[in-house]
Amino acid sequence: MSIETERRHEQDHSLAARFEMVRRAADASLAGSVTDLCGYREMLPVCSRNVEYASLTVPLVISFAEPFAIGLGRDPGDNDRFASFAAGLFAGPVVIQSFGGACCVQINFTPLGARRFFGLPMSELTDRVVGLDDVLGLEGIALRERLGEARDWSSRFAIAESFVAARLAEAKRMSAEIAWAYRQVIGSGGRTRVSVLADELGWSRKHLAAKFSDAIGIGPKTLSRIVRFNRALSLSKHQLDDWAGIAADCGYADQAHLVREFRDLAGETPTALA
Template structure:
């Protein structure tokens, strides 16, 4: 399958030439709602395994080949097969396996972008993979067919960008208070207190939790945990300070607290992840 390197698409190939991955940064119409769009195709039979850690990405995967095996917090079983689907936030590691015949387009949404695009409570996607037909109906079926018939990655990206941009343009904006609270958590590195957010908004913590679950898929406390974890993981990969310093900088009670969070959100200890990196 030819890959056209247009519009600043970035092509990555595995060392053994077993797969190709093409990435495109979102156009201005998708900014703030989509982080990137990926095309993935396996070129050699085999078994691929990848573990993704808790993140703020809400993926939409549109497959036109073999399904993936996916396990939330565990190795996937025989019944854990998913083709085209959307997945909400999950506060834990996700184990993904494929078998040499996968080919798909993946759109990576921000949580607030996903709420606008799908037009449904994000709690319906939390800790789940939901089939394309269930989240997009007949529009999703038609989109998958068009992408499967497209001549190359560049054409597929153009189709999916137009589709996403059209839905976003027709969607209602996220409630300003939730967008503000979400931004405060991100900017603070997950260190702002939930009670402080509720007080600033004049809401009860229960009301804030309900609004957050609808718009984001998880409550502000869980979101803060994921933000702190990813900040700590990023600092560890800069190799400039020890774990005790990282724990203090990211707002953990102590190093033991950081270790527990890494086990919950990545399935590994900090030192194991550092060695893998």
């Protein structure tokens, strides 16, 4: 075994001793609404800092232990502590700090699934972190108790999926027009023009943006930006240092446009992220 291999093994062992993370794809019955579920538990009193880039995930976190410190587009302050919460879409980096005592289940919703599950305009969650009690009321409190009493991650995931499925079964269907427009943006990699979507629906761009923001939490233009950014981020793993090519592939005007978007949505330049 080489020194480098030994060092990697030591690092893996060190990380495994600090926290436990179990991730599972959502049941097929929740397809299109939930992407996956994650169980997370910290086992050593070590402070950590993580930055998450702009994404199309709407997380619901149910905590049984210490809260996280969360800052949208900045480092969190003393009043930015959240235990169980839902977070809407945010077109920028999110800074998350933990302090060694966290334990939680996270359910990751798609924007369409989140609208149906929470049963409220997603614009009410945009750029916000909202407490569990405020978004789910007494149902949320009961869910937290059940999850905290479960014996293992598998049991917790089953409870969470059952809870989500029951709420979705009672929820109103998403507007067919908005669902169609959303899928057009996703399917095109964020390259479909808003004016084309509006024309297809027979709506004005202003009406489309208003309806879209209410249902999804952000307008179609911002959605397109996040989709393009995440595609560029994915391509960068295989096209190292070819930022001009990535910019062209993802529909940016030029490489400078890509750099500006990375600064806005990740808080870093492409080179720094790579």
